[in-house]
Amino acid sequence: xxVEQVNPSTGMPVVTTLAAAATYYSIAPGVSLNVRSGxxxxxPVVRTLPxxxxxxxxxxxxxxxxxxxxGTTTIWDNIASGQYISDAYVNTGSDGYIRPxxx
Numbered sequence: 001x002x003v004e005q006v007n008p009s010t011g012m013p014v015v016t017t018l019a020a021a022a023t024y025y026s027i028a029p030g031v032s033l034n035v036r037s038g039x040x041x042x043x044p045v046v047r048t049l050p051x052x053x054x055x056x057x058x059x060x061x062x063x064x065x066x067x068x069x070x071g072t073t074t075i076w077d078n079i080a081s082g083q084y085i086s087d088a089y090v091n092t093g094s095d096g097y098i099r100p101x102x103x
Contacts, residue, residue: 024054026091028069039063039076039084039102046083055079059102060087071095078102 027033032051036043040063049055056079063076068088075087075097092098 022056024056027051027053027055027085028089028091031069031089033085033089035079035083035085037082037084039078041066043084049085055085055090057090057092057099060097060099061102 027049030051033049033053034045035047035049037046039061042064055077057077058080059078060075061078061084062074063084064086065072065074066086066088068086070088070091073086073088073095076084077087077090077099078084
């Protein structure tokens with residue numbers, strides 16, 4: 001999807017792709033990461049992200065405490081419907097919440 005606007009200085013169209021507005025975060029180097037059906041290690045694994053994966057985080061929620069390459073946290077990142085990964089494995093540049101809480 002794209003939105004077309006006109007640059008007032010030049011009168012030329014400017015196209016912005018909305019998909020490009022999403023921010024993607026890198027998974028820790030050398031890690032294949034389990035994606036779980038809920039925010040905790042007790043939830044079933046629904047798939048595994050390969051090494052070098054990048055993810056968009058839709059929302060974040062508290063869950064099981066996990067220690068990983070980026071510290072120890074209870075924050076879990078929702079990356080798709082029914083798919084969660086521990087924030088301890090995601091390079092968000094923050095130790096806290098960077099996205100809204102999941103409802």
